[in-house]
Amino acid sequence: MMKKILFFFALIFFVYACQPPGSGTDRTYETETEEEYVEPAVITFDESSGEASVDKNFYFLFDVSGSMEEYCAGKPKIDGAKAAIFEFLKKVPDNVNIGLLFFGVNNDQYGIQEMVPLGMNNKDEFYNKISVVEPQGGTPLANATYFGMSRLVEQYKKQLGYGEYRLIVITDGIASYPDDFKKQLIELKKYPFIALYGIGLCIDGRHMLKSYSLSYTDANNYEELGKALVETIAESEDFDPDDFDLSDIE
Numbered sequence: 001m002m003k004k005i006l007f008f009f010a011l012i013f014f015v016y017a018c019q020p021p022g023s024g025t026d027r028t029y030e031t032e033t034e035e036e037y038v039e040p041a042v043i044t045f046d047e048s049s050g051e052a053s054v055d056k057n058f059y060f061l062f063d064v065s066g067s068m069e070e071y072c073a074g075k076p077k078i079d080g081a082k083a084a085i086f087e088f089l090k091k092v093p094d095n096v097n098i099g100l101l102f103f104g105v106n107n108d109q110y111g112i113q114e115m116v117p118l119g120m121n122n123k124d125e126f127y128n129k130i131s132v133v134e135p136q137g138g139t140p141l142a143n144a145t146y147f148g149m150s151r152l153v154e155q156y157k158k159q160l161g162y163g164e165y166r167l168i169v170i171t172d173g174i175a176s177y178p179d180d181f182k183k184q185l186i187e188l189k190k191y192p193f194i195a196l197y198g199i200g201l202c203i204d205g206r207h208m209l210k211s212y213s214l215s216y217t218d219a220n221n222y223e224e225l226g227k228a229l230v231e232t233i234a235e236s237e238d239f240d241p242d243d244f245d246l247s248d249i250e
Helices: 002-017 077-089 123-132 141-158 178-188 222-233
Strands: 056-063 097-103 112-119 164-171 194-201 215-219
Touching: 056 141, 056 222, 077 123, 077 222, 097 123, 097 141, 112 123, 112 141, 141 164, 141 178, 141 194, 164 222, 178 194, 194 222, 215 222
Parallel strands: 056 097, 056 164, 164 194, 194 215
Antiparallel strands: 097 112
C-alpha cells in the first residue's frame, strides 16, 4: 500500500514538472536566464576615443530564412513582419540609435549581413532595406547574436558606459546550430548592460530565447508582433506605447 501511495505522489510531481513554463493564455513571458553563472566581462574605456552619452541603442536582428515565405495568419510571414515593422518605425524618434542585421542571407559571410549600421536619423534606410528583402537561407542565430552583441559593446565603449542597449531578435525558427546558439546566449550574459528581447513569429513550442531573454513574446499573428516590437522600447521614457496605432496590421 505504501509503495502505491509513493508512486501516486511521484507521478503527480512528474506531470507537474513537465508542464512548460508560461503555458497559460498570456503570450508574453518575463523569463529568468538559466542557472549558468557567467563572470561579467571587464571593459576598459578610452576617453580619448569616446564621449559620455546617454543615447539609447536598439539593434535589430531580423530573420530572412527560407521559412519566412511560409504562411501564417493568412499571409507570408515575411510580408506580415514587414507591415508590423513599418508601423513600428513610424513612431520611433530620430534621436535614438537603431541598427539592422539580416540573418539567413545567402552569402559567404556566415549567413549574416549588416544592412543598417547603428546610428541616428536612419529610419528611411531601415525601411528601404526591409522593403526589398526576400526569404533566403538557414537560421544562423548564433552568428547574428554574436555580431549584434559586438556592435552594442562597441557603442557602449564609445559612450563610456552610459546609455541604454537592447538587442531585439525577430525569428520564426530554431537556430541552425542550437548548441552554438546556446553558447552565444551564455556569452551575452557577460554584458549585463545589454537587454535581450526575443520575438518568436508563429513558432510551435518553446524557443531557446525564452530562457535567456529579458522578455520573450510568442507572436501568432502580425498585430501581436507589432505589440511585441512596441514592448521592446516601452520602458524607455521617450516612448509612449499608446502612440502606436496597430489597427492596420493584420
